[in-house]
Amino acid sequence: MHPHSDADRNPQLDEDDAYPEPPSKxxxxxxxxxxxDIGRQLVELSPERLRKVPMPEELYDAVRDAQRFTKHEARRRQLQYIxxxxxxxxxxxxxxxLDAFNGVSAAEVxxxxxxxxxxxDFIEDEKVIAAIAEAFPGADLQYLRTLRRNALKEREQNKPPxxxxxxxxxxRDLEEGAAGEADETADDDHDPEQA
Incomplete structure (x- = not known):
């Protein structure tokens, strides 16, 4: 019996080894x-955050569609499509x-x-609404008051929060909207065409 392997005798086998096998199923x-899973995380984002994610328009549209679906099966199929x-x-x-959104940075935390x-503070004292109104002039204060009442009822009745x-x-959406406006204002201040 010859001590060399088939590869030593047949150079063709060496060439075949140079091509990686396709990934397994x-x-x-x-x-x-x-x-x-990344698609699922995209679907869970607010519209403001979703606009900040770099992606092709077709993917963006598919994610927005999934956000509108309420039926479990339709959403599941849409996630597969995404x-x-x-x-x-x-x-x-x-x-x-997504990592930045999920608080990976210290600033996000x-x-x-x-x-x-x-x-x-707002849950404990409704007067905090004045501070919210001052910080976020576009806030829907009536909606926030309704949410506060509902949150207090949920807590009293031991319901999911x-x-x-x-x-x-x-x-969070109000703060991101305010930050986005601040960025746009800063961009306008540095616009060379306006100089």
Whole structure:
């Protein structure tokens, strides 16, 4: 018996080894689920945050459609479609933006704590609405008052804190809207055409 392998005798086998095998079915499935998870995170974003995520228009439209679906099966199918669309793009910039939204940065964590304090203060004392109105002139104060009443009822009745969470979402959206306007104003101040 000859001590050399078949590869030593047949150079053709060495060439075949140079081509990687296609990904296995299970690895493709894991990748698909990871992309669907990113899609699910996109669907859960507020419209203001979603506009800040770098993505093709077709993907943006698909995410907005999924946000409008209320039936579980329709949303599930739309999430699969979003995952399919994401296979054709580089998900890294999207993931980086989601990481920023999810409080990966210290500034995001500080902002989240500040908004949570504001929400708690508002729940405990309705007069805090004046501070909210001053900080966010576009705030729907009537809606916030209604949410506060509902949050207090939920707490009394030991119900899930839907209104409590909604207050946070509204405050976060107001702050992001104000930050966006500040950015636009700063851009206008530095516009070379206006100089």
């Amino acid at each position: 299970s690895s493709r499935k894991r990748e698909m689920h990871a992309l669907q 995952g399919k669309l994401m296979r054709a793009i580089d998900p890294a910039p999207i993931q980086a933006q 500080a902002k989240q704590h500040r908004l949570e304090r504001l929400r708690s 839907k209104a409590f969470r909604e207050i946070f979402r509204v405050l």
